[in-house]
Amino acid sequence: MGTDKRMRSDSNQSVERAAAVLGAFTTGLELLRVADVAALAGIGQSTASRLLATLEQLEYVERDAQTGLYGLGPAVVTLGGIAVNHLAVHREARQRAQDLAHTLGLGVNVAIRSGNSIFYVCNFEGVNAPRSYTLVGQRNPLHATGIGKCLLLGLDAPERRKLLPELEQFTPATIADHDRLDAELAAIGSNGYATEREELALARSCVAAPIRDRTRQIVAALSISGPLSTIDLDHREKELSKIAIEAADSISVGLGYPGPAHAAYGSVMNGR
Structure with a gap:
């Protein structure tokens, strides 16, 4: 029994360390040294080197032959594609969002809430709003984005304060006070849409609207x-x-x- 328990513990640690190694690549840096991975994953360099070699064999990471730097491999892309394709919101929104981006020439994004942030499941850019990268799989704050404010309609004020104890200030326009956020969300609930002007990044803005499912709950939001x-x-x-x-x-x-x-109209407008 003791041996089995130790084996399970060692196995769990190995999985956790491998996940930490892969997580090191979510920091935004495209290529990393072994020392970078070790520092970001909180493990020793020899352990990081060994795990990277194993993950390379499995195609979860790739090593540049000239620089020796590591990046994510094709197996991660395969898993990510499968995961996003299994999301009902993505399947339903993908074509509509793509067509809208083409028609408007603007960016069209769809995201869900994941914990205390938004998680993008669709991202299409029009000719007038180009990006050099995709937002799919990335996260942004709830309180500083149009999509996030739509998603926060699904929570009442105490729930919002528990989920977001502190509201980080990203630009001078960011709403970093809960009372101001409450007032903003009340207006969004009445209008049926949210706006965001330079609250997350300077020189960017958007309009967003909530998406509901068969239970009338807000499960996602779309932004232009x-x-x-x-x-x-x-x-x-x-x-x-x-x-x-x-x-x-x-x-x-x-x-x-x-x-x-009809009987629940008021609660529906508030996302409840």
Whole structure:
């Protein structure tokens, strides 16, 4: 019994360390040295080197022959593709978001809530809002994004404070006070959409709308995003908010959303 317990403990530690090694590549750096991986994973360099060699054989990481630096391998891409394709929100939203990005020439994103952040499951860029990378699989804060504010409608004020005890300030425009956030969310619940102007990154803005499922709960949100000058909320907010709401509603219907029940209309508007 003691031997079996030790073996299970050693096996668990190996899995945890391998996961920590892969997690080191989520910091945003494309290629890492063994020493970098060891530091980020909190393990010794010899352990990191050994795990990287094993993961390389399994194609979870790749080693550049010239520099000796490591990056993620094709097996990770395969798993990520399978995982996102299994998400009902992604399957329902993908084509609609892609078509909308092409039509508007702007970015169209769909994300769900994962813990205390948003998690992107769709990201398409139009010609007027190009990016050199995809947002799919990345995370951003709830309180500083249009999508995140839509997702926060599904929580009441005490739940929001428990989930986000501190609201980090990213730019001068970030809402970093819970009372201000409560007021903002009340307006979003009434309007049916959220806006964000340079709250996460300077010179960027968006319009977002919530997506609901068959239980009438908010399960995701869709945003139309791009450069501040291109989104031009001072002149285009009404136009873009209508488009975002219509797209989000279309995805909601595909997820089985039956529409707001008359008796529960007030609670539905608040995402409850």
